[in-house]
Amino acid sequence: MTRELLDRALVEEASKKSGLVWVKGAGAAAARALWHVWHDGAVCLVGDGPGEQPLEGLVDGGSAEVTVRSKDKGGRLVTFPVTVSELRSGSEEWEAAVAELKGKRLNAPDGEAMPARWARECRVLRLTPAGPVAPLPDGSLAEQPVATPATTRKPVPAGLPRLLMKRRKRR
Structure with a gap:
């Protein structure tokens, strides 16, 4: 088999198994984690x-760069360049991609009305592999997380462990 066929098989298999990809658009400061589906030879x-x-x-x-992680270990499996194309709402390609995406969308607020909302308010993109797989880097390439208004929970109150231990002793 040629290297090109092996690369294509790796990209497809890794993308099918992972529900999350890291995508870095042209000019973006950092890659962003995005949920996706693999449909008809591309990330949607x-x-x-x-x-x-x-x-x-x-x-x-x-153009953009997609990095796929391992579903079980979370490590980088493959990085590859892609060409971005926006699917026109109502086209056959759009309908097919949305049918796949709809099945994978978790916690949708509108259920069956979701495709109509996507047609009105959202963009559906197709990221088609467009070149050879990038070699794995030597280092970790860890980056700072993207700024967000989300917060973590507050520290456990100092007296809580003692309260929990008293309850256990009573039983």
């Missing part, structure tokens, strides 16, 4: 609408 995404994931730096006709 939906976003940029209310309550959906942001698709910053991904423009129709542009």
Whole structure:
């Protein structure tokens, strides 16, 4: 088998098994984690609408870099360049991609009305592999997390462990 066929098989298998990819659009400062589906030889995404994931730096006709992680270990499996194309709402490609995306969308606020909302308010993108797989880097390439208004929970109150231990002793 040629290297190109092996690369294509690796990209497809890794993308099918992982529900999350890291995408870095042209000009973006950092890669962003996005949920996706693998459909018809490409990574398909939906976003940029209310309550959906942001698709910053991904423009129709542009390029990007996708990194797929291992579902069980979380480590980087493969990184590859892609060409971005925005699917036109109502087209056959859009309908097929949305049918796949709809099945994978978790916690949707509108259930069966979701495709109509996506047609009105969101973008559906197709990221088609467009070149050889990048070699794995020597280092970790860890980056600072993207700024967000989300917070973590507060520290456990100092007296809580004692309260919990008293309850156990009573039993």
